[in-house]
Amino acid sequence: MSIANTPVPPYYAVIFTSKLSDNCIGYDEMANKMTDLVKNQKGFLGMESARENIGITVSYWDSISSIKNWKNNIEHKQAQKLGKEKWYTTYKTRIVKIEHDYGFNLD
Amino acid sequence: MSIANTPVPPYYAVIFTSKLSDNCIGYDEMANKMTDLVKNQKGFLGMESARENIGITVSYWDSISSIKNWKNNIEHKQAQKLGKEKWYTTYKTRIVKIEHDYGFNLD
Numbered sequence: 001m002s003i004a005n006t007p008v009p010p011y012y013a014v015i016f017t018s019k020l021s022d023n024c025i026g027y028d029e030m031a032n033k034m035t036d037l038v039k040n041q042k043g044f045l046g047m048e049s050a051r052e053n054i055g056i057t058v059s060y061w062d063s064i065s066s067i068k069n070w071k072n073n074i075e076h077k078q079a080q081k082l083g084k085e086k087w088y089t090t091y092k093t094r095i096v097k098i099e100h101d102y103g104f105n106l107d
Numbered sequence: 108m109s110i111a112n113t114p115v116p117p118y119y120a121v122i123f124t125s126k127l128s129d130n131c132i133g134y135d136e137m138a139n140k141m142t143d144l145v146k147n148q149k150g151f152l153g154m155e156s157a158r159e160n161i162g163i164t165v166s167y168w169d170s171i172s173s174i175k176n177w178k179n180n181i182e183h184k185q186a187q188k189l190g191k192e193k194w195y196t197t198y199k200t201r202i203v204k205i206e207h208d209y210g211f212n213l214d
Contacts, residue, residue, distance in 0.1 A: 001159065001160045001161050002126070002160075002161065003124045003125075003126065003161060003197055003198070003199050004124075004199075006199075006201075009201075013122070013203065015120070015122065015165060017110045017111075017155050017165075018110075019109070019110065019214070021213075048124050048161060048163055049159075049161075049163075050157040050158055050159040050160070050161055050162060050163045051157055051159060052108070052156075052157040052158060052159070053108045053109075053157070054108050054109065054110060054155060054156075054157055055157060056155055056157045056163045056165065058124075058165075064206075084211060088211075088213075089212075089213045089214050090110055090210070090212040090213060090214050091110070091210050092110050092111075092113075092208060092209075092210035093208060093209055093210055094113075094116075094120075094205050094207075094208040095205070095206050095207040095208065096120065096203040096204060096205050096206060097203060097204045097206055098201050098202070098203050099171075099202050099203060099204055100201070100202040101199060101200060101201040101202065102199075102200055103197070103198050103199035103200055104191060104195075104197065104198065105196075105197040106128075106195075106196045106197060107126065107196050107197050
């Protein structure tokens with residue numbers, strides 16, 4: 001996992017923040033499957049993810065339309081359903097527009 | 108650390124993604140100091156943070172103006188300088204507008 005190499009703004013993102021339940025059966029497998037699947041979606045620009053007490057996943061997109069397509073992807077919808085039923089005690093999804101960015105890189 | 112209890116959109120956020128260098132002397136102390144300091148800033152709405160291979164910190168704000176004030180806070184500027192000089196090999200700061208959010212909570 002590295003920092004996403006995103007284009008010049010504006011672009012869009014989904015900030016998905018979650019807490020896991022004690023029932024983690026199947027979670028890692030599904031998370032890996034979704035990570036593979038999202039990379040092939042139209043308009044996908046990159047992803048960043050980390051988990052400690054909470055998990056934060058930020059996926060970057062070229063448009064709101066691409067975010068909607070991903071939300072409605074059949075396999076992703078199944079993952080969302082299982083997440084709500086089993087894996088998460090709480091989550092929040094925020095749809096955002098990146099207006100400005102900057103940084104530095106010694107890597 | 109829990110999921111930030113943010114208001115109805117629109118509101119704003121800073122997504123700060125980073126990788127740490129091998130020189131971590133003073134980092135935890137400064138991170139804790141900044142976490143305390145940010146909570147008292149005008150327009151601060153909440154924060155979410157997690158670190159694995161990369162660190163992701165999302166701070167939420169009522170306006171771009173509040174984000175600018177925080178960026179220019181004297182103590183925060185000193186932390187930014189040390190971060191760039193010592194603690195980070197790379198980082199990216201993204202200023203975003205939250206347009207839409209949803210979630211669920213069993214906690």
